[in-house]
Amino acid sequence: MPTSATSNHPSRPEDLIGRLNSAHTPYEAKLKALRDLKNQIIGNRTKKLAFLKLGAVPSVVSILSSAAAAQGGGGDNREFYESVLIQSAAVIGSFACGLDAGVKAVLDAGAFPLLLSLISHLNEKVADAGARSLKLIYQSKRAPKYEFLQEKNMEFLLSLLNSKNENVTGLGANIITHSCQTTAEQQALSEAGVIKRLVGLLGGSINQKDASLESLAAMVKENPEVSAKFMGPENGRALNVVIELMKDKHPRTRLLACMCLISIRNTSTSYLQDSGIKNSLVSVLLELLDDPGPVGDEAPFVLSSLITEKEDMQKIAFNANLIEKLCEHLNAGSYQAKRLQGIFLLLGDLCSKLECCRDRVLDLQVLNFVTEALAHDSAEVRTAACNFLKNVSRSVKNLSAGQFMNEAVAVPLVRLLCDSSSSVQIAALGAISNIVVDFMAHKSVLVQCGGVKQLVQLSKSMESAIRVNAVWALRNLTFLVSYRCKEEILLELTSATLISLINDPEPSVQGQALALVRNLVDGTLNSINYVFGEDGAVLHAIARQLRSTSKVEVQIQGMYTLSNVASGNELHKEAVMNQLLPQAGNDAEKTLVKFLQSTDSRLCTATLWALINLTFPGSPGTCRRVTELRNAGIITQLKNMINDHCLDVKLRARMALGQLMIFGSVWTWYTSIKV
Amino acid sequence: MSLFFIVIRQLAEFQAMASSKKVITREEWEKRLSNVKVRKEDMNKLVMNFLVTEGYVEAAEKFRLESGTEPDIDLATITDRMAVKKAVQSGNVEDAIEKVNDLNPEILDTNPQLFFHLQQQRLIELIRNGKVEEALEFAQEELAPRGEENQGFLEELERTVALLAFEDVTNCPVGDLLDISQRLKTASEVNAAILTSQSHEKDPKLPSLLKMLIWAQNQLDEKATYPRINDLSTAALEDPAV
Numbered sequence: 001m002p003t004s005a006t007s008n009h010p011s012r013p014e015d016l017i018g019r020l021n022s023a024h025t026p027y028e029a030k031l032k033a034l035r036d037l038k039n040q041i042i043g044n045r046t047k048k049l050a051f052l053k054l055g056a057v058p059s060v061v062s063i064l065s066s067a068a069a070a071q072g073g074g075g076d077n078r079e080f081y082e083s084v085l086i087q088s089a090a091v092i093g094s095f096a097c098g099l100d101a102g103v104k105a106v107l108d109a110g111a112f113p114l115l116l117s118l119i120s121h122l123n124e125k126v127a128d129a130g131a132r133s134l135k136l137i138y139q140s141k142r143a144p145k146y147e148f149l150q151e152k153n154m155e156f157l158l159s160l161l162n163s164k165n166e167n168v169t170g171l172g173a174n175i176i177t178h179s180c181q182t183t184a185e186q187q188a189l190s191e192a193g194v195i196k197r198l199v200g201l202l203g204g205s206i207n208q209k210d211a212s213l214e215s216l217a218a219m220v221k222e223n224p225e226v227s228a229k230f231m232g233p234e235n236g237r238a239l240n241v242v243i244e245l246m247k248d249k250h251p252r253t254r255l256l257a258c259m260c261l262i263s264i265r266n267t268s269t270s271y272l273q274d275s276g277i278k279n280s281l282v283s284v285l286l287e288l289l290d291d292p293g294p295v296g297d298e299a300p301f302v303l304s305s306l307i308t309e310k311e312d313m314q315k316i317a318f319n320a321n322l323i324e325k326l327c328e329h330l331n332a333g334s335y336q337a338k339r340l341q342g343i344f345l346l347l348g349d350l351c352s353k354l355e356c357c358r359d360r361v362l363d364l365q366v367l368n369f370v371t372e373a374l375a376h377d378s379a380e381v382r383t384a385a386c387n388f389l390k391n392v393s394r395s396v397k398n399l400s401a402g403q404f405m406n407e408a409v410a411v412p413l414v415r416l417l418c419d420s421s422s423s424v425q426i427a428a429l430g431a432i433s434n435i436v437v438d439f440m441a442h443k444s445v446l447v448q449c450g451g452v453k454q455l456v457q458l459s460k461s462m463e464s465a466i467r468v469n470a471v472w473a474l475r476n477l478t479f480l481v482s483y484r485c486k487e488e489i490l491l492e493l494t495s496a497t498l499i500s501l502i503n504d505p506e507p508s509v510q511g512q513a514l515a516l517v518r519n520l521v522d523g524t525l526n527s528i529n530y531v532f533g534e535d536g537a538v539l540h541a542i543a544r545q546l547r548s549t550s551k552v553e554v555q556i557q558g559m560y561t562l563s564n565v566a567s568g569n570e571l572h573k574e575a576v577m578n579q580l581l582p583q584a585g586n587d588a589e590k591t592l593v594k595f596l597q598s599t600d601s602r603l604c605t606a607t608l609w610a611l612i613n614l615t616f617p618g619s620p621g622t623c624r625r626v627t628e629l630r631n632a633g634i635i636t637q638l639k640n641m642i643n644d645h646c647l648d649v650k651l652r653a654r655m656a657l658g659q660l661m662i663f664g665s666v667w668t669w670y671t672s673i674k675v
Numbered sequence: 676m677s678l679f680f681i682v683i684r685q686l687a688e689f690q691a692m693a694s695s696k697k698v699i700t701r702e703e704w705e706k707r708l709s710n711v712k713v714r715k716e717d718m719n720k721l722v723m724n725f726l727v728t729e730g731y732v733e734a735a736e737k738f739r740l741e742s743g744t745e746p747d748i749d750l751a752t753i754t755d756r757m758a759v760k761k762a763v764q765s766g767n768v769e770d771a772i773e774k775v776n777d778l779n780p781e782i783l784d785t786n787p788q789l790f791f792h793l794q795q796q797r798l799i800e801l802i803r804n805g806k807v808e809e810a811l812e813f814a815q816e817e818l819a820p821r822g823e824e825n826q827g828f829l830e831e832l833e834r835t836v837a838l839l840a841f842e843d844v845t846n847c848p849v850g851d852l853l854d855i856s857q858r859l860k861t862a863s864e865v866n867a868a869i870l871t872s873q874s875h876e877k878d879p880k881l882p883s884l885l886k887m888l889i890w891a892q893n894q895l896d897e898k899a900t901y902p903r904i905n906d907l908s909t910a911a912l913e914d915p916a917v
Contacts, residue, residue: 044820
């Protein structure tokens with residue numbers, strides 16, 4: 001059956017653009033083409049992208065430009081030109097709606113100033129069209145930054161906010177929400193009386209309320225002064241109005257009211273802290289999680305901003321059965337990426353500090369969903385799932401029960417170590433770091449699925465954040481691990497890599513590397529032998545780092561490592577001794593004494609342990625070492641420490657002193673007899 | 676006495692009832708009802724709100740002239756909205772889309788679900804008119820991308836496309852899509868979206884009032900026997916079983 005060639009058939013995109021561009025097309029036909037284009041692209045992301053590629057935006061902008069210029073001449077055609085302005089503005093707005101590529105094209109084509117000029121047009125519909133399109137541009141991150149600090153701009157903004165036209169006031173509010181970022185800007189806006197105007201809008205229509213709430217949240221964010229001003233007497237009972245809006249009919253208004261209140265709460269710890277408001281916020285947001293639309297997608301993020309890092313809020317959320325609700329949602333089936341990300345973000349927040357939450361989450365079998373989430377298309381979902389795992393595995397009880405060291409979790413995690421996104425890699429490393437602290441030593445699972453290889457690979461990454469986390473994971477992996485496992489790890493890692501990590505430019509990496517060695521040499525003599533091999537290069541590197549570093553964390557780890565080595569046999573002790581007190585030069589002596597004189601008790605303690613191990617009775621060379629140490633003036637230093645306020649330091653100093661004195665006296669007695 | 680009066684007074688009366696279950700005769704009840712005061716202005720506002728939200732422009736205009744009640748929305752905007760609703764109800768979806776975009780281009784751009792339903796309706800109309808080839812082309816060019824952009828639409832999309840697979844469309848499993856009720860559903864969705872964009876409440880107040888009445892009667896049933904309104908359309912008081 002032949003299809004009828006009626007006007008129902010949309011024009012081919014190329015033809016449409018052709019008509020817009022051609023100088024031969026009569027103006028009436030261009031108007032029709034504009035309207036046609038508008039109706040094709042509105043709501044249709046695919047078509048927008050297709051038309052963008054064909055260069056639709058510059059064509060439309062040039063039509064807008066010539067119409068704006070032409071209608072200045074007035075006359076009969078005014079109405080016609082106004083129609084062209086309305087239609088072209090609408091097309092431009094639609095390209096910018098929710099599409100970053102569209103916003104870019106629109107700005108690149110120079111539409112911005114043209115649209116601005118439309119706002120003050122006498123024809124309400126033209127003003128509306130211009131304001132709407134600008135509003136849509138300002139909902140995108142790509143919108144040009146509005147410079148509030150310039151007086152003219154501030155005046156213009158105020159004129160927008162004072163307009164009677166809802167689209168224009170909405171534009172003003174959107175500009176604030178988008179561009180207000182620094183404290184200075186917040187201050188300037190506040191001083192210009194913007195708060196009062198925004199509070200006024202809270203009593204307006206639905207759209208005005210929503211726009212105003214978002215702007216207020218942006219203005220008070222992390223700014224205690226502006227926050228206080230908002231709640232001050234000149235703004236009436238503004239805070240109460242916002243609290244009332246938490247019960248508004250419209251879900252989006254409720255969500256934005258919560259967001260605004262949370263912004264205030266997080267800024268000034270003296271406001272909104274009573275249990276009534278805390279419970280209200282949690283229960284309103286909990287209910288909004290069920291919303292099927294965009295509000296339900298946003299709600300988890302707002303709730304997260306309320307509970308993150310706040311144990312009391314997490315407790316309230318837990319008692320309100322948030323975990324059960326999140327599980328319901330997971331069970332309900334496939335969600336859009338954003339919502340899934342939100343769910344895992346919240347689960348992560350809840351498990352960050354509270355054991356009861358971690359227990360509940362594991363009871364409800366949430367781990368069943370994690371495997372899929374770790375392999376999700378969206379990098380944000382993968383990251384959120386990793387962070388959740390990192391937090392829930394802080395549960396020592398469940399960790400040692402082996403809940404996490406299984407194939408369903410370990411294998412996809414290891415795969416993420418070579419993810420294309422570095423933030424996913426870092427998040428995966430964080431999770432692995434915790435999971436490998438597995439007291440049942442099921443660590444072979446990780447080794448088997450190639451985890452060690454990956455971790456070693458990442459420890460050579462150019463990004464320091466990745467290096468540090470990779471070494472941290474290796475460090476945790478080697479904690480209390482079997483000798484065989486240590487062998488495998490060191491085989492993969494190689495001494496050379498270990499040395500380069502100890503000498504890494506980042507102190508944080510140095511610290512983790514030293515802690516790694518410390519774990520590796522912990523245990524039997526074999527461990528020590530294995531790490532130091534024949535040439536003792538690693539030991540040398542450690543000692544050199546100890547001499548040069550100024551970071552106390554690195555010093556502590558280094559000293560404990562040497563201390564562990566010094567607990568070995570005679571050769572080991574001698575090696576450490578040579579590093580700490582070499583025959584030539586004074587610098588090394590100073591290091592030992594310097595560390596003992598440190599104000600950081602942890603460093604003193606670590607150094608004392610090294611001393612204790614070096615002078616432990618029973619080893620043939622102990623006497624000789626004692627003499628060397630005495631000659632270096634250690635006794636005096638130790639005597640200063642025997643009454644230290646820190647118990648660890650006090651007791652270890654006494655022990656070390658005791659050992660030194662015993663040997664000293666025995667030797668003196670022995671030599672005295674001899675002679 | 677208008678039905679409306681009766682319903683509202685019934686509602687107001689419940690709020691003053693005692694707590695033990697007792698029997699209230701018709702006489703007693705009507706006496707109580709007559710003591711309840713309801714303002715005419717309030718009722719007029721409710722009626723106007725209903726007419727305006729549902730889009731009965733001419734009725735609203737006439738009511739305004741005859742009762743002096745001011746509508747809370749510009750009647751001119753109702754005309755545009757009604758034109759859209761009518762277009763959908765008659766199956767002229769493309770026309771409806773153009774009108775919505777003229778009214779406010781943001782509506783369809785920010786309401787993916789509504790836009791999808793309108794496109795879906797277009798497909799249904801093409802199938803209803805037997806334009807199979809055009810329908811297939813439309814489904815491929817316009818509807819498939821919606822499914823790609825948003826996986827939540829896939830199920831409904833499959834249902835709609837399934838219409839093409841049947842000889843006798845009116846009797847197939849997805850035949851309900853061809854009902855007029857589907858058009859009305861879509862029309863109602865558009866209506867609500869336009870109202871929301873104009874910052875107007877999308878639901879009239881009257882249904883809420885009636886729901887409240889039914890709920891209140893159910894609550895009172897536990898405590899007393901009294902003349903009930905069982906038929907909302909007549910608002911007739913039915914005697915309690917003694």
